Amino acid sequence: MSERKLSPVLPPPPLIPREPVRRSIFHALFYKDSICAWIFIAPAVIGFAVFYLVPCIRAVYISLTDWNLLRPAKFVGFSNYSRLWNDGQFWNAMRVTVFYVLYNIPIQTVVGLLLAALLDRVGRSVFLRSVILAPYLIANVIAAILWFWMLDPLLGFINALVQTMGFQRISFFSSQQLALPTIAAVNIWRHMGFVALLFYTGMQAIPRSLYEAARIEGAGPWQSFWNITLPLLRPTLVFVLVTSIIGSFQIFDTIAVTTLGGPVNSTRSIVWYIYESSFEFYRMGYASAMSCVLFLGLTVVTVVQMRILRSGQSELG
């Protein structure tokens, strides 16, 4: 039944006796779709306009100005964008971020798939699921400080183990080569359980009869994973990849707690660089220009991913 039919303005069904329609303003406030709807969405629309829509437009405007918050903003056209093109630090930040995503996403996705398949096939207890979800429920800052302590070169638990096994202690966060992979590892630790849980939910929707049929045909566990689970999981896989890549490009919290962009720019990610430019050096225009480029870049990455992975279609039909 369509929603229009429920509107009280239309004549009531003849067999049901009801009082005559009152047409006061008060009545309209509570009964008329359009007026009532605006009352319902007013707070959310105001919140959206003030904290999402206007800021989004304002960010684009600020990116066309030179502004340090002290003097009035000066319109400079696209000069922030041309400066960005020639800024080695910006390209370094882009490179660092892309490497971070490349360390983070493949391992996180593969580990998540493995864990999900194990949960799906051998252990389905809620207890086990809450244990592997636990790291995701912890704040980024806490996960970062926890691993900063575990990996401390002098007193950390991991380094104590490394030494017991007869190796040199490793300064994970202060090595130019290791800092970025270490930060990626911390975030893989925090996210793997959550990613696994999403995959697990997707796997639950796959009809068991398909596995039965495959087994009768003589397929092993690997074959049924490759030929049944993975293709049928594609919608979930696309969702997880798209959202986790968007999140991964915006790595900030872990860097803010541990390396602050160092050593020697090796962990200066794009969001960290934007943060420094805006909130430490107060170059609001330049920082906004970089944030707009990041937004544009992420949109392109997402659209391309959707195209490649054909997210809309599922083999289950």
Place this chain on the structure above:
Amino acid sequence: MKSIDPSPRPPVARWLGYAVLALFALISLGPIWIAVKTALSDSTTLFSGASSFLPRDPTLFNLQRVLGFVNPADPRLARMSYGKIDFFRALINSVIFTLLAVLPQIAFSAMAAYAFARLQFRGRRLIFFLFLCATMIPGIVLFIPNFILIKDLGWLNTFQGMAAPYALMTPFAVFFLRQMFLSTPRELEECARIDGASYVSIFFRIVLPFHRSALATLTIIASLSAWNDFFWPFLVGRSESVRVMAVAINAFRQQQAGGTPDWSGLMACTVLGIVPIFILLLLFGRKVVESFQYAGPK
């Protein structure tokens, strides 16, 4: 014909599966246990006990001192060269921030979600589409103009400034609740309308009670993300009187960046920041897990 084996895997593979799952459980919880161990250790035993799984001479002193429950004249405090950590204030601030950000957010998002799910009005599709697009915007794009707005309002270092962007709506909350409200049985709402109920009373008497479980799910997700939030509170709420748990932990860590950090104190803070989450898991484990499990790809 061979009969179908009820257990899908040969036993060896099953045990191997259990072993790998146990390993992942250990990887997940191990670091958290090391934090607990460190928080319960005397700070002088950190070097000698670095590789042990249990605290040497377990003590609650670190937890007590970061909460400010230790007499300032206590001789054990005098032995420590670290700055004072006042984490009690930070925990209270986190509770205030979480309540301010979550409760109005859910109320207003539910109202909007109901309108999007059931009411006819001009611009419904356009507004909903814009809300959806907003989930794609990277946080940093909005943080710069929002910071300037909060600064111009004179709301820096206030709870209202920290909670404002979350309090009226979040696109996720509206989207999630709309999906849920679309599944309200039509008959329930129609009966109420025939009885002359207004949209307002249908919303309060039928829709909200019917979706108690979805509202609980959203409350869990939104509260955890507010409790764990860092970037935005870090930008607008750094003063000691308002800073939340994550901002405070980061501040303690940066203060001590030069020398040897006060690890036992920092880990005591860490444990206190995790405790509410573990209480939630112990009380409502299944509900929490299912919240995150099913709120994802919808």
